[in-house]
Amino acid sequence: MSELDSELDELRLSLREIYPGHSEQEINSVWSQLLQILDPFCVNKGKDELEIESIWDSSSVVLITYPDSIYRKDESTLKTLTEFVKNRLGGLSSVIHVLPFLPSTSDGGFAVSNHEKIDDSFGNWNDLKDLSGKHKIMADLVLNHVSSSHPWVHQFIKSEDSGPSYIVSPSETNVWENVIRPRNTSLFTNINTKQGFKSVWTTFGPDQIDVDWRNPNIFLEFLKLLVRYITNGADWIRLDAIAFIWKEPHTTCLHLDPVHSIVKLLNKCLKIIKPSAVLITETNVPEKENLSYLIEGNEANLAYNFTLPPLLLEAIYTGKTDLLKSWLSTWKELPRHTSLLNFTSSHDGIGLRALEGIMDDQRIHNLLxxxxxxxxxxxxxxxxxxxxxxxxxNISWWSAMSNEGSDNTVFQFERFLLSQLFTLSIKGVPAFYLPSVLASPNDIDSFRKTGQRRDLNREKFEANQLLDVLKNFDSPASKNISYLTHIVKVRSRLKAFHPEASMKCISTNIANCIILQRGLDEDSVYVICNMSSNFLCISPLNQINSLELTPEKRLLDNITGSYFNTDTFKLNPYQVVWLTLDD
Structure with a gap:
């Protein structure tokens, strides 16, 4: 039996495991359709196996942006974005996460109303392919729900075609007392159908109606969309809100076993379609639950590191590093080809569920x-x-870095750079959010117009006006781009920053300082972070026991290119250094 035959057998077994209540005839039908979808890729199976060795390295950095974060009148926004990335952001990232680009009715693109095409205002599939010319593209599979305007919902309302079996509409609504919610809106929404009013499941709000994954045809529908993404240049696939997709009475309806089985099945299919593709889970939940999609090594390649943003923010506000150090010291070892996606800011807010069991209520209150x-x-x-x-x-990361005093810009730039350098330093794949890089403050105007709190951190930029801002080399946006592009270039040549390279948090008696060792032996980089607004004197020989200094060796800060005194040196407020031993 060939390796491909073995993989296909595993796929069939997985289908039967996920859908035990379906007849053999139903499973055979689904299996036949699945094979038809995968068949074009099975022909080339094996030719791209070597790609798996290089799914990421120390140059792997993600840039998160909406398809219309940068716009110009009478131009599709993907074309505008492609031009801007090429001319201004080419060295900032190797992967671009283009947030939902399919037609949508709300929630910043996450209420998808059509799976067949790209929203006309953004462009078309060729525009996405053009953007993928020099960058890998990450795209969202919004698996849990569709827009209330989606054809599946229309079919549900009319009791036509597949609609009745595609939408979650429980006959009983009093058996869901243990459901864990991500919102404070109603779990169910009543809609008027041909059969009268029915309650449909709405995890995230009334315009986002949950689809019924107990129907195996739902898997086929999203597998077709996955293929559409891959063939049009997107081979990093983000599974949005994956934890919520399976519902069973009297359970939490969160991370249920079939969810993990479905992720495994998607992973197996994805590796047939594109062996070098990367699968990412997005679950704003406590850390142990988040890591559950990585620990077996056969589900996701990456999981969003939701613990990082609030822990780092609290450390920057207070100067206290105890929780951050403790967290770093207990970093989980993960299987090969798995890691965390490290970020400080994204299109959503700064999640707080990851702090459960890590930060006490009073400190969380103070953070708020x-x-x-x-x-x-x-x-x-x-x-x-x-x-x-x-x-x-809900706050823009640039505003979060401001000072609370009369001059809110005091140390704002320094704090921002510290936060991004820290993200670039820890184990995993780092990610920037475009509005943060462009020093976007809280977007009060957008929030007032929509009433959506997340819109505080979703500013859109008119391209020509933005280019004028960037002509001023002293503008925060220009400085951020320049500095971070330099840092990414430096990082890309240091093997210690490979997403899977080892990381050790080095104990230090300096309360507001964090020291990390990335990599081993001659590849080691020592990351020293001043988490305070004060100058810090560092004695490297006292703080880093593994340093083996000789008269021929010197300490090089790879960020500035400066050599440091091996006895003691001073760090500026919020400064980060990447030290290596240099002959």
């Missing part, structure tokens, strides 16, 4: 207060007892 002082808002989720609990902070 500090954010609110800088114009941030707090979004909540509803618990099973009816209480609302903070779920995420």
């Amino acid at each position: 207060v500090e954010s609110e002082k800088r114009g941030g808002l707090v979004s909540h989720r509803r618990l099973s007892n009816g209480d609302d609990q903070p779920y995420e902070l």
Whole structure:
């Protein structure tokens, strides 16, 4: 039996495992359709196996952006974005995460109303291919729900075609008392159908209606979309809100076993379609639950590191590094070809669920207060007892880095660079969010127009106006791009920053300092971060026991190109250095 035959047998077994209640005839039909979808890729199976060795390296950096984050009148926004990336951001990232680009009715593109085409205002599939010419593309599979305007919902309302079996509409609504919610909106929404009013499941709100993954045809529908993404240049695939897709009475309806089985099945299919593709799970949940998609090594390649942003933010606000150090010291070892996607800011808020079991309630409260002082808002989720609990902070990362005093720009640039350098330093694949890089403050105007708190951090930029801003080399946006592009270039030549390279948090008696060792032996890089607004004196021989200095060896900061005194040196407020031993 060939390796491909073995993989196909595993796929068939997986289908039967996920859908045990379906007849053999139904499974055979689904299996036949699945083979038809995969058949064009089976022919070339084996030719691209070597690609698996290089799915990422120290140059792998993701840039997160909406397809219309940068726009120009009478031009498709993907063309505008492609031009801007080519001329201004070419060295900043190797992967571009283009947030939902399919037609949508709400939630920043995550209420998809059509799976067949790209939204006309963004462009077309050829525009996406053009963007993928010099960058890998990450795209979103919004698996849990569709827009209330999606054809499947229309079919459900009319009781036509597949509609009734594609939408989650439980006959009983009183057996879901243990469901864990990400929102404080109603779990069910009543809609008027040909058969009368029916309750449909709406995890994220009334315009986002959950699809029924108990129907294996749903898997086929999304596999077709996955193929469409791959063939049009997107081979990093983000599984949006994957944890919520399977519903069973009297359970939490979160991370249920069939969810993990479906991720494994998607992974197997993806590796047949494109062996070098990367699968990413996005689950704003406590860290142990988040890592559950990585620990077996046969589900996702990456999981969003939701613990990082709030922990780092609290350390920057307070200067306290105890929680950050403890977290770094207990970093989980993961299987080969798996790691974390490290970010400080994204299109969503700063998730708080990852702090459960890590940060106490008082410190979380203080974090919320500090954010609110800088114009941030707090979004909540509803618990099973009816209480609302903070779920995420809504604030632009640039505003979050500001000072609360009369001059809010004091150390703002330095804090921002510290946060991005820290993200670039820890184990995993780092990601930047375009509005943060462009020093976008809280977008009060957009929030006032829409009432959506996440819109505080989703500013859109008119291309020509943005180019004028960037002509001023002293503007925060220009400085951020210049500095981070330089850092990414430096990082790309240091093997220690490979996403899977070892990481050790080095104990230090300096309260507001974090020291990491990335890599081993001659490839080692020592990362030293001053987390405070004060100058810090560092004695490397006292703090780093593994340093073996000789008269011929010197300490080089790879960021500035400067050599440091081996006895003691001074770090500026919020400064980060990447030290190596140099002959």
